[in-house]
Amino acid sequence: MQITTIVEREKVKLHNGVLITGLPGIGMIGNIVGRHLVESLKTQKIANLYSPHFPHQVFMGKHGGLRLIKNRFYRARGKPVVVLLGDVQAISSTGQYEVADVIIQYAKKIGIKTIITIGGYSTGKISEERQIFGAATHKSLVQKLKKHNVVFGKARGSIVGAAGLLPALGRLRGLEGACIMGETHGGYVDATAAKNIVMLLSRYLGIPIDIKKLEQKAKESEKILKKIEEEIQKNVMIPYEPTKRPVSYIR
Amino acid sequence: MQITTIVEREKVKLHNGVLITGLPGIGMIGNIVGRHLVESLKTQKIANLYSPHFPHQVFMGKHGGLRLIKNRFYRARGKPVVVLLGDVQAISSTGQYEVADVIIQYAKKIGIKTIITIGGYSTGKISEERQIFGAATHKSLVQKLKKHNVVFGKARGSIVGAAGLLPALGRLRGLEGACIMGETHGGYVDATAAKNIVMLLSRYLGIPIDIKKLEQKAKESEKILKKIEEEIQKNVMIPYEPTKRPVSYIR
Amino acid sequence: MQITTIVEREKVKLHNGVLITGLPGIGMIGNIVGRHLVESLKTQKIANLYSPHFPHQVFMGKHGGLRLIKNRFYRARGKPVVVLLGDVQAISSTGQYEVADVIIQYAKKIGIKTIITIGGYSTGKISEERQIFGAATHKSLVQKLKKHNVVFGKARGSIVGAAGLLPALGRLRGLEGACIMGETHGGYVDATAAKNIVMLLSRYLGIPIDIKKLEQKAKESEKILKKIEEEIQKNVMIPYEPTKRPVSYIR
């Protein structure tokens, strides 16, 4: 494998399609959202993406199987919605650009018009009320998402990785896109922020999505977060510093 | 040399060929197995592989010779078996993907159907009975290897480097493949694990292989390992930590 | 994005054009000069440059916008002068060469004859009188710039990054070029050095440039520098070491 490659399993042609990405990043929010969408919507896999810019590892499965690290595209049946789910992001900066480019070419080919990436916005504290921040390539998309209470202009700084590159590079190729970021501590997996974003996407896409499982996960994650917070306040525990990056960085 | 290149010394066309790899990795098991096969089977070199992703070094020989770092392909005479032997693996992740790709292209060209890579599975302890773990791309291959007591589904996590990439990437190109891993401490050269795998391959391939030399090496290595273990139990010695990687990583 | 790409917004054809670069570097002098030229001259953007060798980040704007990291080309109306302004330089050595190459190809296409890069020359001390040093590809250019009191042959050593690569690589492609370096401490933003270079460029290009805003900035930056110097002399403060590179390195 010498360049990033997409292997299609099924030919797809959407009208005004939406691509939603669920890649690993801050608070694992993108990944949780992506997994939930793939499981809750009736989806089927339409393509795999392999890249020499992913780590040179393969995964072993429960039954003695063996598979390359990859990103996967799932289509929601009967809806113009595709979910991108991934084990990893490319491990170098040039790799990130190459992978993003290949994803956008594929997206255009199958009729995607809008790319919505999901990430976390790390604040370094555990807030009761967690907002959903956004940044988008076109004003019309900003307006549409604002109606669903996505907050624009408040998250500042830069977005690191695929969550930022995909919409920004997509714009250069004639697509529109937004990055949706769940406000989160940054040092912990945050199922509540993920749940909020799934609810937002359900409204935005006009597709009912069952969130029971996610609500359960969110409750558990809240208990853990509350406990962590109490420990911090008792000064018993030093909070885990999410990253050495400035707080405004997102993945 | 700007891309990975194979220089053929002899044209080969096999029917349902098997490629066995003996590259450096955990416990040097792959390398020992590969060397023993090349020496015990009647083999002749059919190709060299050079790559700009290998270190920029050359080796000096006993008689004042000079040669590039390379990987070598040996064919077992009269059998559809090829052994890949190497000084090194590629030094970057993208390099590993490129080298694996070139190996697979060559393998297909000469009629290889199955790629069997040999590695070590590091457990961090010295076991009396060392199992042989496997992971494979096809159920049929799992079944075949199980008959020879290869244990599937027990080794978990990920396999780093060519031992994993070759079968997993080969599958994408229409080949079948397995990674055979000798259970080992991970911090020491393990000739016993290598011997066990050679015996397995002999049965699996239906080719008698003389293991006298390897038995000798294994006995010596067992003595050393026993001594190390005794020292550890006397708390005289701190065991060498095999890697900083989790125990389930294999090379 | 798999290679460095220029997206033209307007077709331009200059006669004996001059390209002036304002990229980040020592004392932020290049950047300040570039920004001031773009703001003071009547300029309009003619092209954007994107590169996979830039960091894999995107910037969020005040109003919820989202954009790739880029370098931008601005043309001064009615004058054969183009200013290159950038957020960043390429993050690897091979990336620097690629980006420089693409810039030079574009420069030649739009009729640029001379590339003038702006940098800082770090001396590690705060001088009252700050000279402007130069290095150029052709004697004729050395002579022209000497008339405007640019000092040649005194700055020695090597120039790191685009400030050096663009004129030196441009020469190989048939262009002439110079690097103009403001003498500066190296550890602080130096608006005075930037102001001096803008005044030089105004004379050299024969274009009046309003420097009121820059004079204001320079006064403020001088106050800060004087204070820093006083603190250093009182031994209260250890001066910030500009770089680990030898003093003669420039960006």
Next chain:
Amino acid sequence: MQITTIVEREKVKLHNGVLITGLPGIGMIGNIVGRHLVESLKTQKIANLYSPHFPHQVFMGKHGGLRLIKNRFYRARGKPVVVLLGDVQAISSTGQYEVADVIIQYAKKIGIKTIITIGGYSTGKISEERQIFGAATHKSLVQKLKKHNVVFGKARGSIVGAAGLLPALGRLRGLEGACIMGETHGGYVDATAAKNIVMLLSRYLGIPIDIKKLEQKAKESEKILKKIEEEIQKNVMIPYEPTKRPVSYIR
């Protein structure tokens, strides 16, 4: 500049040409030898080599000039001898392979048959009698060089960088080659080892070479080395450890 490029200044066609390389490395022996050959033989520059794998720096000259980092080819007038002189070697392993490949292509084009690289063989001690070690691609070349007291088979291990890659890769392309290594401490510039190699080359090539200047340099360098040794024996000084690499590594 996106790939390594040779810019020819003069067309050359040699018969059984010899390429001698003088690149920076251990003890600066290669570089001193190369410089002395270029200065002592009547040479003229025939080509420059530029590479994106060199550092992204340019050099400033005495008179305010500016030039790219490069490697240079000089031809000895009336002799089939070319000297390669360089500021630097490529900074990555893949870069080293690419640059070596481009050099070999050019060497073949101008009629080079034999590549002789000059390096240092670091022993970590200051010997009175310093031997010249060799490693070569062909037995015939070993024999020829042995007649001139080059010692083969004693230097073991690996050679890092262009000194090893050029002859070894050249062999793959149909050339013959040797690496000539001056025994040296490794931590100091060694003009004596360089002088010995120049004398060897003079005999081997059958070209008289004036070594007066080099003898002067060698005397001075010997005085310095003797002083260092005395200091070491007085235990006043801790010897500078040449490298973290094993002693048998050469550049």
